[in-house]
Amino acid sequence: MLRFLLRRIAWAIVTLWIVSVIVFAATSVLSGNAARAVLGKNAAPATLHALESELHLDRSVFYQYWYWLSHFVRGDFGHSAASVIGSDTAHNSIITLIAGPAANSAILAVITVIIMIPVSLLMGVLAATRAGGWMDHVTAIVSLTAISLPEFVTGTILVAIFATALSWLPPVSLIGPGQGVLDVPQILVLPILTLLAATVAECVRMVRSSVIEALDSDYVATARLAGLSESRIMFSYALRNALAPSVQVIALNMQWLVGGIVVVETVFSYPGLGRLFVSAVNLRDIPTTQSIALLLAAIYIALNILADLIITFLVPELRLA
Amino acid sequence: MTAPMARTTPNDARGLGRRLRLARHPAAVVGLILLAVIVTIALIGPYVAPFSPTAVADLPFATPDMHHWLGTDELGRDVLSRVLNGGQSLLGLSVLATAVAYAIGLPAGLAAGYTRSRTTNSIIMRGVDVLLSFPPPLLLLVVATGANSNIWAMVLAVGLVLAAPLTRIVRAGTLDVAQRAYVEAAVARGEHTGRILRREVLPNILSVIFADVGLRLSYAVLLIASVNFLGVGLQPPSSDWGLMIAENRQGLNLNPWMVIVPAMLVAIITVSINLVADGIARTLGTSIERAR
Numbered sequence: 001m002l003r004f005l006l007r008r009i010a011w012a013i014v015t016l017w018i019v020s021v022i023v024f025a026a027t028s029v030l031s032g033n034a035a036r037a038v039l040g041k042n043a044a045p046a047t048l049h050a051l052e053s054e055l056h057l058d059r060s061v062f063y064q065y066w067y068w069l070s071h072f073v074r075g076d077f078g079h080s081a082a083s084v085i086g087s088d089t090a091h092n093s094i095i096t097l098i099a100g101p102a103a104n105s106a107i108l109a110v111i112t113v114i115i116m117i118p119v120s121l122l123m124g125v126l127a128a129t130r131a132g133g134w135m136d137h138v139t140a141i142v143s144l145t146a147i148s149l150p151e152f153v154t155g156t157i158l159v160a161i162f163a164t165a166l167s168w169l170p171p172v173s174l175i176g177p178g179q180g181v182l183d184v185p186q187i188l189v190l191p192i193l194t195l196l197a198a199t200v201a202e203c204v205r206m207v208r209s210s211v212i213e214a215l216d217s218d219y220v221a222t223a224r225l226a227g228l229s230e231s232r233i234m235f236s237y238a239l240r241n242a243l244a245p246s247v248q249v250i251a252l253n254m255q256w257l258v259g260g261i262v263v264v265e266t267v268f269s270y271p272g273l274g275r276l277f278v279s280a281v282n283l284r285d286i287p288t289t290q291s292i293a294l295l296l297a298a299i300y301i302a303l304n305i306l307a308d309l310i311i312t313f314l315v316p317e318l319r320l321a
Numbered sequence: 322m323t324a325p326m327a328r329t330t331p332n333d334a335r336g337l338g339r340r341l342r343l344a345r346h347p348a349a350v351v352g353l354i355l356l357a358v359i360v361t362i363a364l365i366g367p368y369v370a371p372f373s374p375t376a377v378a379d380l381p382f383a384t385p386d387m388h389h390w391l392g393t394d395e396l397g398r399d400v401l402s403r404v405l406n407g408g409q410s411l412l413g414l415s416v417l418a419t420a421v422a423y424a425i426g427l428p429a430g431l432a433a434g435y436t437r438s439r440t441t442n443s444i445i446m447r448g449v450d451v452l453l454s455f456p457p458p459l460l461l462l463v464v465a466t467g468a469n470s471n472i473w474a475m476v477l478a479v480g481l482v483l484a485a486p487l488t489r490i491v492r493a494g495t496l497d498v499a500q501r502a503y504v505e506a507a508v509a510r511g512e513h514t515g516r517i518l519r520r521e522v523l524p525n526i527l528s529v530i531f532a533d534v535g536l537r538l539s540y541a542v543l544l545i546a547s548v549n550f551l552g553v554g555l556q557p558p559s560s561d562w563g564l565m566i567a568e569n570r571q572g573l574n575l576n577p578w579m580v581i582v583p584a585m586l587v588a589i590i591t592v593s594i595n596l597v598a599d600g601i602a603r604t605l606g607t608s609i610e611r612a613r
Contacts (some may be wrong), residue, residue, distance in 0.1 A: 026467035148595040150543040152550045156584045259456025
């Protein structure tokens with residue numbers, strides 16, 4: 001178990017290192033000069049040189065990579081290229097730039113997960129106990145639709161209904177100065193609903209099929225013959241054995257949220273890490289893009305390890321692997 | 322050696338047509354009809370559009386009337402004409418990205434599944450692991466930064482994202498088939514590897530591929546539309562549906578049709594492809610899993 005975990009973590013570190021090389025190569029090397037990218041073609045030579053030396057663009061690519069990575073792992077993400085122009089250094093440090101948005105994204109993701117898990121399990125079990133009935137068919141069609149839709153389409157449709165037509169909720173996440181996202185909780189509703197639409201649907205499908213499979217097994221038949229009540233059978237036998245595949249799909253969807261927030265935050269202009277990332281990409285702010293990309297990839301990989309760990313814990317046979 | 326050598330291949334390509342009785346699945350039939358409608362709109366749309374998709378036709382944000390059935394957008398362009406012109410790029414680029422995915426994933430999966438070299442197998446599969454350790458939107462945005470949102474680079478990137486899980490699926494299918502007697506017979510006959518893969522292995526993993534292709538395409542549509550929505554794919558004045566939704570969202574309360582119509586069309590594409598793919602997977606008896 002411990003050896004498995006250590007090997008898993010070692011491989012994750014290697015993966016993350018390869019990811020950092022890809023991110024750096026794709027953004028720094030391919031895009032050419034990061035200073036020129038943000039300042040534009042008509043930048044004054046003096047400004048350009050100042051920003052180049054600020055971003056170490058006058059050194060070799062390998063030095064730049066090493067400088068970036070060695071500082072990144074120590075928690076120093078460097079300076080944003082976009083805000084370097086005409087501002088003092090304290091304000092353009094990437095870490096101050098992303099701290100608030102990262103917390104906002106975390107709030108969004110945590111609330112989504114807290115709702116996602118019980119709802120998926122409950123709806124999956126309900127659909128399984130009524131397998132073949134009309135409710136099961138409706139659930140199947142609705143969940144297939146929800147899974148198929150791109151997040152930005154789901155979000156846009158929700159805005160059209162709840163913001164434009166009914167005026168119940170704000171279409172975009174407006175926050176006053178000095179306010180946090182939790183001070184205006186109504187802005188959280190539509191982004192969370194959008195994230196839930198995609199994830200819950202997929203989880204329900206998986207929970208349903210694992211519970212049906214478990215209900216079909218010999219030990220459930222034995223339990224029925226022994227005269228145990230249906231609810232006891234469901235919760236002590238079927239659900240317990242359906243838990244491993246269910247946890248797996250829930251974990252996969254938690255991982256999916258890392259990418260999902262990038263799109264959903266953009267739809268709602270939600271002040272999180274995903275929207276900051278998209279705007280950094282569009283502003284050609286390469287240092288910020290690199291740091292957020294590596295940070296999100298690290299979270300993604302960490303969630304993957306966590307999922308493996310929970311599953312090994314739930315399925316004893318896997319512990320030996 | 323003139324007598325034809327007995328070909329023992331239980332080629333499942335032959336039985337595939339018979340097993341694909343989609344008519345038994347009403348949802349799949351509905352999906353197929355919807356898909357046909359959308360493809361028709363995308364293909365003939367540009368020829369029947371009443372206005373140019375890029376020309377200013379009236380005041381901005383006009384609500385629907387006799388001249389502009391869906392009103393006008395933020396720049397006063399005719400929404401109906403833009404909608405009719407915006408489907409081709411989305412469908413075309415998605416099909417292209419799916420083709421890229423198969424061009425990469427199919428040979429990579431076959432090679433990883435058939436090779437006896439552990440090194441080849443690990444190089445391919447670790448490559449897949451690395452690709453899968455990026456959330457897809459993240460990888461696409463990183464590529465967009467480097468490639469300056471060049472649309473062909475984005476299609477290639479979407480193809481790569483789709484190729485990673487495909488490689489795993491093809492590899493698993495190949496591993497299974499490679500142990501069968503007919504493959505061993507071909508090896509014993511001294512046929513070279515390329516021929517064995519083409520003539521013996523590939524035809525026998527066709528059902529796996531058939532079950533996958535619809536899912537892969539629907540995911541391609543989802544990613545290409547998202548790329549355009551995020552502003553890192555096709556650029557204005559393109560009338561691509563994903564881009565239209567992004568551009569016109571601010572005016573949603575002034576003329577909702579300029580957002581709702583492209584959103585519904587994108588929704589219908591992905592849902593109908595998934596309905597068909599689900600039907601195919603059910604007829605083939607393979608389990609269907611979303612590959613994201």
